[in-house]
Amino acid sequence: MLPKSLVDLIEALGKLPGVGARTAERYAYYLLRADERISTELANAVAIVHSGVRVCPITYALIDSTEEISPLYADPERDRTTIAVVEEPLDIIALEKIKQYHGTYHVLGGAMSPIDGIGPEQLHIPELIARIQKDKVTEVILATNASVEGESTALYIQKQIIDQGVDVAITRLARGIPVGVDLEYADIITLTHALEGRRKL
């Protein structure tokens, strides 16, 4: 019913996360109708992304393949004695956007999830422990997600650090009511965290 090259494109686009048949059709049809420059740019970008990106051997952030280590670690302005521990490389963008954090990062590469077969040995936890000692770290901010997996990963790392007997502050991002959300719409767990973490004015 459809040209083979269009069917192939719909199939390839349908492999993107959360993209069903209808969405893939819409994307493919857009690429077909749009200026050829747009599809050429996309084809090139997809083709070179694997070779253009590598993983920083210290922080496990994604870096340009021309770089040796992450600029967010190499930069002398960044405070290496503070490490924000995140699950995925893209979490770094979220934290960098607020422009308030001047420490370094450590990407775990996911969170512990027994159901998906991801245990602590699949995550960059030993490398984190080694960094804490090597860089004389004074604070580790456990910025894993507020999911069951993120929380248990944070707990596990906390225990690992304590077991090392090193003197380092271990913190976790504050949980509470997000800005702009009315009290009545906050869920019970968030509200519990907000109450527990209440601050003196």
Added chain:
Amino acid sequence: MLPKSLVDLIEALGKLPGVGARTAERYAYYLLRADERISTELANAVAIVHSGVRVCPITYALIDSTEEISPLYADPERDRTTIAVVEEPLDIIALEKIKQYHGTYHVLGGAMSPIDGIGPEQLHIPELIARIQKDKVTEVILATNASVEGESTALYIQKQIIDQGVDVAITRLARGIPVGVDLEYADIITLTHALEGRRKL
């Protein structure tokens, strides 16, 4: 903050319809982490889609660049005296899926929309009128969308056909309550159509 090749990919993916920055990031990160075969397939499919697809000079359906005319027109099993007029090439897929229609198609290439500067002269309407006479068409099914643009395009085409003075039945797809939708949830326009189009049992 991110490797240049990843930023470029996020930007290119962000041009797809309805894809915002966060979704583009998710797609790009998926392509980076997935097997290189998946991104290679996508890159190739995007790269060749323009050269692999052409437009049928009779029905304006999308066809393989190796074909001369649409198989849905060339096939002797298809009844050329019936034409379903649709807005976009992908609408053909929807109608072909029901496997009940054995006529041919005519793709308009959109619908009349003064606000977007699309008038009848941008659509393949003269070619439709010519086909009606050439193929001795007995029925034209106006299968444009149930939007304001689709309805006014259907009305315009109806008038054009009548002006030709040819003896051809002009029909429109039935409007009514979709299967599985409760009466109480049907909108007022759909319900009006359903009442007007009620059938004897």
